[in-house]
Amino acid sequence: LSCVLSVSADSLHEEFSIGGCSDSDGEVMYSLDGEELWYADFTNKKGVEPQPSFIDHMSYVEGTYEHAEAHQQICKQNLKSGTQAMKDIPLEFDPPSSPIVYSRDNVELGEN
Helix, strand or coil: CEEEEEECCCCCCCEEEEEEECCCCEEEEEEECCEEEEEEECCCCEEECCCCCCCCCCCCCCCHHHHHHHHHHHHHHHHHHHHHHHCCCCCCCCCCCCCCCCCCCCCCCCCC
């Protein structure tokens, strides 16, 4: 289950965030103008700011990692609920509404 949010208007910058999960893994990431600024490292239980040393460092507010962890709990619950709701829906195998005829040879429009 994943969620992608892109906020853009006729402006100078574009912020992009992504969040998603599976039964065993998850992702939360924020970027600005195509550059990754922050992501949640759920293995080491911390937020990572992979910005190069030659730029003015930009930090996210305290609590961003905890917010990402909370997002993962909600995502996994939604995934569980969605999976449960969809498991008993039968596949539809409706026959075509009219017979389908395929030609043996390639046919070009307007040629005999």
